[in-house]
Amino acid sequence: MTVDYTHEPIRALLTAVLAIVAEFYAHLAPWLLLGLVLCLCDLRFGIKAARKRGEVIRTSRMWRRTINKMIDYLCWVTVAEVLSRTFAHTLGAPVVSMAVLFIVYAIELSSCINNYFEYKGVRKRFNFWRLIKRPEIEAALEDVPEDDEE
Numbered sequence: 001m002t003v004d005y006t007h008e009p010i011r012a013l014l015t016a017v018l019a020i021v022a023e024f025y026a027h028l029a030p031w032l033l034l035g036l037v038l039c040l041c042d043l044r045f046g047i048k049a050a051r052k053r054g055e056v057i058r059t060s061r062m063w064r065r066t067i068n069k070m071i072d073y074l075c076w077v078t079v080a081e082v083l084s085r086t087f088a089h090t091l092g093a094p095v096v097s098m099a100v101l102f103i104v105y106a107i108e109l110s111s112c113i114n115n116y117f118e119y120k121g122v123r124k125r126f127n128f129w130r131l132i133k134r135p136e137i138e139a140a141l142e143d144v145p146e147d148d149e150e
Helices: 008-053 059-091 095-120 128-133
Strands: 124-126 141-143
Touching: 008 059, 008 095, 059 095, 095 124, 095 128
Parallel strands: none
Antiparallel strands: 124 141
């Protein structure tokens, strides 16, 4: 009986590549988990808000948009890590990557909060950037006009 070793180089290459990828993303697990949780919360509250508006929820579109959003967050976390590895040694801290992740996740958090408000019937919209400028939470809540259909 002969042993076929034709696939061994492919297995070795795949193992090496996956080890590099695993090492790259190992310490980024909390950021990826945060993205997953925000996507799932936005999905839930978005569905509830759409039902309240009387919209028809198309399952295929819902999952496609959610999966696309998760892939987007994987891309942003990857960009942040590359920026961190590029500029962190120069600046002494991963300020650039932290800023990128802060901006991206702040946008998603605003979306979650606004979908939640709409689902609960709160006629306000949360503006995260106003909260950054002013620490009072009331300054970050904007009235929603009655004729606004968004």
